[in-house]
Amino acid sequence: MTVKRRKPASSDAPISRTYMVSNAARLQDICGPHHRHLQLLETRLADHGLRAESQGGGILLQGTAEGVSIAEATLAELERRIRSGSVVNEMEVEGALEAALSPNQTFSGLAGLKKSIKPQTRGQAGYLDLLANQNNALVFGVGPAGTGKTFLAVAAGVAELTAGIRQRLIVTRPAVEAGEKLGFLPGTLEEKVDPYMLPIWDSLRELMGQEQMERRMGRGEIEVAPLAFMRGRTLKNAFVIVDEAQNTTIPQMKMVLTRLGRDSRMVVTGDPGQVDLPGHQPSGMKHALQILEGVDGVKTHYLTAADVVRHGLVSRIIDAYAAAEET
Secondary structure (H helix, E strand, O other): OEEEEOOOOOOOOOEEEEEEOOOHHHHHHHHOHHHHHHHHHHHHOHHHOOEEEEEOOEEEEEEOHHHHHHHHHHHHHHHHHHHOOOOOOHHHHHHHHHHHHOOOOOOOOOOOOOOOOOOOOHHHHHHHHHHHOOOOOEEEEEOOOOOOHHHHHHHHHHHHHHOOOOOEEEEEEOOOOOOOOHHHOOOOHHHHHHHHHHHHHHHHHHHHOHHHHHHHHHOOOEEEEEHHHHOOOOEOOEEEEEOOHHHOOHHHHHHHHOOEOOOOEEEEEEOOOOOOOHHHOOOHHHHHHHHOOOOOOEEEEEOOHHHOOOOHHHHHHHHHHHHHHHO
């Protein structure tokens, strides 16, 4: 989903924005037969002067700034439900609207961090709620680039480490080349894979500060290593993050998931739409999401382009690629 802003406006002045939907069939489902879903949205948000009209691959929304924002949140929730397999009807529209009208999910924050962490989107709020619940032993954070899935997982891990809930924070990711070959890089294996770990180091520095990060690393409380280093280990009393998990093979994913030891939690993050495995190998993350659905103790949270908090252009790029793949 992307939103094309027509013009800046005050909160009281009528505005218009277009909610873009990359898939034509999905757009039809959202609008409903004879646009009944849009008509229902207009009726429920009549106090905001809302008008909703299907137009050019999207839905043109007109009304007060608050009304348009509520309508956008409702449409995003409808689209999420369609992607998860729901058949949208008027009851689903009512439910999506109630979710949009309800206050944002509360989140008390993560303690012990150098930088205060607050969700920027409804999707991030739901993700943080899962991360903050220590009963969730295995959490999958799935979504495109820029949605904060890795950074928020690292923040939750740092919070548990500094609070003494876990003794170690372990972050791992497969060293799969995105168009480059590790063999041509100089140095040892550790030196070769270090560039792949830079985003993790950056997150740790931002959340802990350089001094605390180095001190905890020296004590063995923080470990950032390629996935191959996890083989044969049992990870006890640790907060484990498996990043870029879409680039694990099926055996690698099974290996790392079964490393989970007593008093440990694991968060697996990745974007199944960005698999870089050579030779068209199946993604271990995609496979795990399928076979672990419904397993007790496993939670999955899907973030979408609506949750991208980088430059606004990023979400539009994501949708453009998604549209190209679907056609």
